[in-house]
Amino acid sequence: MPADKSTLVGDQNLMVCVRIRPISEEEILNGSNVIAHTVDERVVVLLDPSEDPDDILRANRSRERQFVFDRAFDCNSTQEEVYESTTKFLIDTVTNGYNATVFAYGATGAGKTYTMLGTDREPGIMYRTLEDLFNQMQKTSDDSVYKFSMSYLEIYNEQLRDLLNPASGVLDMREDTRGGVQVAGLSEIQANNTGEVLHLLTQGNLARTTEPTAANETSSRSHAVLQVTVLKRSRVRDVTEEVRTGKLFLIDLAGSERAAHTQNRGKRMLEGAHINRSLLALGNCINALADRTGHRYVNFRDSKLTRLLKEALGGNCKTVMIANISPANLHFEDSRNTLVYADRAKQIRTKVRRNVTDVSHHIAQYTGVINELRQEIFRLRGRLEGGASTGTASKALFSAAKQRRVFNTTKEQILTAFQEVMELRKGVMSLDNTLGDLALEIGRANLLISQYEIDRVIKLPRSESATSDSPGTAPDTEAAAAASSVVEEPSEVAAARAELSVLQDERLRSEKMRFQAVVEMKAARDRARQLENSVRAKLTNEEEREILKLLSQLNALEMENAEVQAEAFLKSMEIRKRDLLLSRFRSHRQLCHAIISRQKRLLASMGARLPKSLARMHEVYDSGPVDEDDAVFQRSMGVSLPDLDQLESHARVLHQPQQQQHSTIATPQQPFDRLFHPRTAAVAAAASSSPSSQQPALATTGKPHHLPQLTASSLAWHNSGQMLAGYLSEDDLLSDRRSIWTDNTWLSKNNNNNNRSRLKHPGYQQQQQQRRRKKHRSLEPARVDLGLGLQQQQQQQQTQSSTRNKSLMIKEEPAVPAAPASQRKKRLVGVNSTKTKPAAAKGVRVQQHRGPRNTNGVSATGPDESISATTASTGQSAPNLDQKSSKGIQPNESMALTKDSSQVRGRQRSEGRLLPEIGVAGQAVTQRPS
Numbered sequence: 001m002p003a004d005k006s007t008l009v010g011d012q013n014l015m016v017c018v019r020i021r022p023i024s025e026e027e028i029l030n031g032s033n034v035i036a037h038t039v040d041e042r043v044v045v046l047l048d049p050s051e052d053p054d055d056i057l058r059a060n061r062s063r064e065r066q067f068v069f070d071r072a073f074d075c076n077s078t079q080e081e082v083y084e085s086t087t088k089f090l091i092d093t094v095t096n097g098y099n100a101t102v103f104a105y106g107a108t109g110a111g112k113t114y115t116m117l118g119t120d121r122e123p124g125i126m127y128r129t130l131e132d133l134f135n136q137m138q139k140t141s142d143d144s145v146y147k148f149s150m151s152y153l154e155i156y157n158e159q160l161r162d163l164l165n166p167a168s169g170v171l172d173m174r175e176d177t178r179g180g181v182q183v184a185g186l187s188e189i190q191a192n193n194t195g196e197v198l199h200l201l202t203q204g205n206l207a208r209t210t211e212p213t214a215a216n217e218t219s220s221r222s223h224a225v226l227q228v229t230v231l232k233r234s235r236v237r238d239v240t241e242e243v244r245t246g247k248l249f250l251i252d253l254a255g256s257e258r259a260a261h262t263q264n265r266g267k268r269m270l271e272g273a274h275i276n277r278s279l280l281a282l283g284n285c286i287n288a289l290a291d292r293t294g295h296r297y298v299n300f301r302d303s304k305l306t307r308l309l310k311e312a313l314g315g316n317c318k319t320v321m322i323a324n325i326s327p328a329n330l331h332f333e334d335s336r337n338t339l340v341y342a343d344r345a346k347q348i349r350t351k352v353r354r355n356v357t358d359v360s361h362h363i364a365q366y367t368g369v370i371n372e373l374r375q376e377i378f379r380l381r382g383r384l385e386g387g388a389s390t391g392t393a394s395k396a397l398f399s400a401a402k403q404r405r406v407f408n409t410t411k412e413q414i415l416t417a418f419q420e421v422m423e424l425r426k427g428v429m430s431l432d433n434t435l436g437d438l439a440l441e442i443g444r445a446n447l448l449i450s451q452y453e454i455d456r457v458i459k460l461p462r463s464e465s466a467t468s469d470s471p472g473t474a475p476d477t478e479a480a481a482a483a484s485s486v487v488e489e490p491s492e493v494a495a496a497r498a499e500l501s502v503l504q505d506e507r508l509r510s511e512k513m514r515f516q517a518v519v520e521m522k523a524a525r526d527r528a529r530q531l532e533n534s535v536r537a538k539l540t541n542e543e544e545r546e547i548l549k550l551l552s553q554l555n556a557l558e559m560e561n562a563e564v565q566a567e568a569f570l571k572s573m574e575i576r577k578r579d580l581l582l583s584r585f586r587s588h589r590q591l592c593h594a595i596i597s598r599q600k601r602l603l604a605s606m607g608a609r610l611p612k613s614l615a616r617m618h619e620v621y622d623s624g625p626v627d628e629d630d631a632v633f634q635r636s637m638g639v640s641l642p643d644l645d646q647l648e649s650h651a652r653v654l655h656q657p658q659q660q661q662h663s664t665i666a667t668p669q670q671p672f673d674r675l676f677h678p679r680t681a682a683v684a685a686a687a688s689s690s691p692s693s694q695q696p697a698l699a700t701t702g703k704p705h706h707l708p709q710l711t712a713s714s715l716a717w718h719n720s721g722q723m724l725a726g727y728l729s730e731d732d733l734l735s736d737r738r739s740i741w742t743d744n745t746w747l748s749k750n751n752n753n754n755n756r757s758r759l760k761h762p763g764y765q766q767q768q769q770q771r772r773r774k775k776h777r778s779l780e781p782a783r784v785d786l787g788l789g790l791q792q793q794q795q796q797q798q799t800q801s802s803t804r805n806k807s808l809m810i811k812e813e814p815a816v817p818a819a820p821a822s823q824r825k826k827r828l829v830g831v832n833s834t835k836t837k838p839a840a841a842k843g844v845r846v847q848q849h850r851g852p853r854n855t856n857g858v859s860a861t862g863p864d865e866s867i868s869a870t871t872a873s874t875g876q877s878a879p880n881l882d883q884k885s886s887k888g889i890q891p892n893e894s895m896a897l898t899k900d901s902s903q904v905r906g907r908q909r910s911e912g913r914l915l916p917e918i919g920v921a922g923q924a925v926t927q928r929p930s
C-alpha cells in the first residue's frame with residue numbers, strides 16, 4: 001500500500017492520521033524520555049514506560065505496541081506536509097459539492113491547536129485550507145460561479161458561542177427535518193478573498209476561550225468549529241442548472257485531561273469535566289460506529305460535540321481525524337488512549353454523496369427535448385471523431401470545439417435575453433394585479449359612499465311625512481334635510497372617502513409604473529428577437545440551428561403561457577369590476593325610484609293634471625321590471641318592511657312544537673341561523689290595526705333595503721291590515737340579515753363592524769349571486785304566521801274578527817295567464833297589495849284554512865278548510881277585503897294573489913293608495929295618500 005495516501009478511496013471515507021509532536025523543553029527538564037515514534041509513514045510505535053526491561057518474567061513480552069494508520073507524522077513533519085497529506089485533497093471534494101470534516105483529537109497539550117491553527121510563522125490547516133480554497137475558486141472562476149461563506153463557533157462548557165459575533169451570547173442547536181444539525185442565530189459571513197477570510201479567522205481565534213493550565217500554557221478550553229460553505233454553479237447557463245453545495249468543517253477539539261495530572265481546580269476543573277464528558281461521548285460514538293456488526297446504537301445526542309460531529313462521523317461526509325500525541329513518557333496514558341480511539345475509528349465506514357440541487361428555469365417540461373438533442377450532438381460528435389482520419393479528425397475536432405463554444409455562448413445569450421423579457425413580463429403582471437386590486441377597492445369605496453348618500457336622501461321623507469306631504473311644508477322639509485346633513489356621517493363612510501383619494505393616487509402611480517414596464521418589456525422583446533435572428537444566421541451547423549429554433553419556440557411558448565395567464569386574470573378582474581358597477585347602478589336606480597314616486601305623490605296631492613305624454617310615461621314606468629331592490633323602492637315610498645328580528649321571532653314560533661308556538665314569541669337575540677330550518681318559508685302574518693284606523697295598518701319594524709324580491713314581493717296585505725301573506729325563504733332572511741342597510745341602522749345589527757370588510761371580500765359578490773340563484777330554486781310553499789308577533793296585536797285580533805284566527809296557505813300552481821286589465825283592477829280592490837313576482841311566475845293559489853283556534857289566535861290548518869283560490873286563474877274578482885275585513889273573512893272565501901306583480905304594483909302606485917306605511921312593530925301606521 002502506498003505510504004502517501006493523500007486521498008480517500010472506495011467506501012473509506014474516514015482517514016485516520018497520527019501526529020507526534022516534538023518533545024517540549026519542559027518535558028525534557030522534567031526528565032521525560034521519548035516513548036512514541038513512527039516506523040514509517042503509517043506505523044506508530046508506543047513504548048510502555050511502566051514495564052521494566054530487566055524483568056525476567058516479562059522478558060519475552062514486547063514493551064512496544066504498534067498502531068497502523070492512514071498516515072503517521074513524527075516530530076519532524078512540517079505543517080505543510082501535514083496539510084498536504086491530510087486536507088489539501090478535500091479542496092476539490094468541497095468545491096464539487098461534498099461535505100468534509102477535519103478534526104484534531106488528543107489529550108491537552110498534544111498539539112491539536114498547533115496542527116489546526118498553527119502559528120503566524122507556521123500556519124496550520126485552517127489557514128492553509130482557506131487560502132487554497134480561494135485559490136481553487138479563482139482558478140476555476142471562468143467556468144463556475146462560487147459563493148463562499150463561513151461561520152466559526154466554540155462549544156464551551158456545553159454552550160455554543162459565535163466566535164465571529166461573540167456578543168450574540170449562547171446559541172441554540174437544532175435538528176432540521178432531515179436530521180441535520182443547525183445552530184440557530186449563528187452568523188454566516190460571506191467573504192470574497194483570502195484576506196477577508198483570514199481576517200475573520202484571526203478575529204474568531206481571539207474570541208476563543210483559552211486559559212493557561214499546568215499541562216498547557218495556552219490550553220484551549222473549548223472545541224472550536226470552523227464551518228465553510230461553498231456553493232458552485234456553472235457559468236454556462238442551461239435549461240436546468242446544477243448547484244453544488246460543499247461544506248467543510250475544521251475542528252480543533254479541546255484536549256482531554258486527567259484531573260490529577262493537570263492539578264486543575266475550580267473553574268478549570270469544571271471546564272475539564274465538560275471537556276472530558278464530551279470527549280467521552282465522542283469516544284463512545286467512535287466505538288459504536290466502529291462496531292462491524294452495525295447493531296450498536298450510536299448515541300450522538302450525549303453531548304453538543306457529538307451532535308455537531310454526527311454528520312462527520314456517521315453521515316454524508318469525508319472525514320479526516322488527526323490524532324495528536326505527545327512523545328513524552330509522562331503522557332503515556334493519554335497517548336495510548338488516543339491511539340486506541342484512533343485505531344478504533346479506522347473501522348468506521350460512511351457513505352458519501354454529493355449535495356446537488358437542480359434549479360429549474362420554469363421550462364423543466366422541455367428539458368427532455370433538450371437532453372435528447374444534446375445526446376444527438378454527442379452521437380454526431382462521436383461519429384465525426386470515429387470516422388475522420390487523424391489529421392482531418394484533429395482539425396474537425398478543433399473546429400467542432402470552437403463551434404461548440406460559440407453555440408454555448410449563443411445559447412447563453414438567448415436564455416439571458418429571454419429571462420430578461422420574462423422578468424419584465426412578471427413585473428407587468430404584478431402591476432396589473434395591483435391595479436386590479438386598486439380598482440376594486442376604489443369601486444367598493446364608491447359603492448359604500450353612494451349607498452350612504454342615497455340612503456340619507458331617501459330617509460328624508462320620514463320627517464317630511466311626519467308633518468305633512470303638502471307642498472306648504474317645504475321649509476320644514478328643507479330644515480329636516482339641513483338637519484340630516486348636519487348629522488355626522490358614519491366612520492365607515494368617512495374612512496371610505498379618505499381611502500378613496502389615497503387609492504386614486506396609488507392607482508395613478510401604478511399606472512405610470514406599468515406603462516414604463518411595458519415599454520421596457522417591448523424593447524427587451526425586440527432585442528431578444530434581433531439576437532435570435534442574427535445568431536441563427538451565423539450558425540452553420542444544422543443541428544445547432546435546430547436546437548436554437550426549439551429554444552426559441554420554448555421561449556415563445558413560455559411567453560404565450562404568461563400572456564394567457566395575464567389575460568385570464570384581467571378578465572376575472574373585469575367581471576368583478578362590473579359587479580361593483582352594477583351595484584352602483586342599482587343604488588342609483590333606487591334613488592330614481594324614490595324621486596319619481598315622490599314627485600308623483602306631490603303632483604297627486606296638488607291635483608295637477610298630467611300631460612298625456614307624462615301620464616303615459618308613468619304607466620310605462622309603473623309596468624317596469626321588479627327586482628330585489630323593490631324593498632328600497634317601497635321604503636322610498638314611505639314604506640318599511642317587517643323587521644328582521646320580528647320575522648325571526650315569528651319563525652321561531654313556527655319551529656317550536658305546536659303548543660309552544662302559540663305561547664312563545666322568540667326574542668330578537670335568538671341566534672338567527674337556528675331559527676330557520678332550510679327551505680322553510682315564512683309566509684303570512686296576521687297584522688293588527690286599530691279598528692278605528694281608516695288607513696291600512698301593517699305594523700312591522702324596519703327591514704333591510706336589500707330584502708330580496710321574494711321576501712318583499714311575497715308580502716301581501718289588505719286595507720284593514722290584518723293579513724300578511726307571502727313567501728319567505730331562509731336564504732332571503734340570511735342574506736337580508738347581512739345586508740348593509742337597514743331602516744333604522746346604518747349597518748345590519750349582527751354585522752355592524754364586519755360589513756365593510758365583508759364587502760371587500762372578493763367572494764362576496766359571487767356569494768350573493770349564488771344565494772339569489774339558490775333562493776329561486778329552494779322556495780317552497782310554507783305556512784308561517786307572522787302575526788306581527790305582538791301579543792297585544794293578537795289580543796286585538798281575537799276580539800275583532802275571526803279572520804284574525806285564520807292563516808293563509810299558499811300553494812304553487814302552474815302558471816296562469818294574466819287576467820284582463822279590468823278584472824285585475826277589480827281584484828286590486830280586494831287585495832290591496834300583492835307583490836308576488838316569483839309566485840306570479842309559477843302561479844299562486846291561496847288557500848284559506850280554518851283550524852281549531854288556539855289561545856293565541858293562530859289557526860291550525862286542516863284539509864277540509866282548504867279553499868281553492870281560483871280567482872287568479874279564472875280572472876274572477878277577489879272578494880273585497882277592505883269590505884270583508886270588518887266582518888272577518890269567511891271560510892271558503894278565496895283570495896288571489898295576482899301573478900303579475902309588477903303590473904299590480906304599477907297600478908297600485910298610480911292609484912296612489914297601495915303599500916301601507918310600515919312603522920315599528922305594533923305602532924300605528926302612517927297614513928297613505930289616496
Ligand SMILES: Nc1ncnc2c1ncn2[C@@H]1O[C@H](COP(=O)(O)OP(=O)(O)OP(=O)(O)O)[C@@H](O)[C@H]1O
Pocket residue numbers: 020021022024075106107108109110111112113114115216218219220221253254255256324
Ligand atoms: N508539531 C509541533 N511542532 C512544534 N511545536 C508544537 C507542535 N505541536 C505542538 N507544539 C507546541 O506544544 C504546545 C501545546 O500545543 P497545543 O496548544 O497545540 O496543544 P493542544 O492539544 O491544543 O492543547 P489543549 O488541548 O490544551 O489546547 C504549544 O506550545 C505548541 O506550540
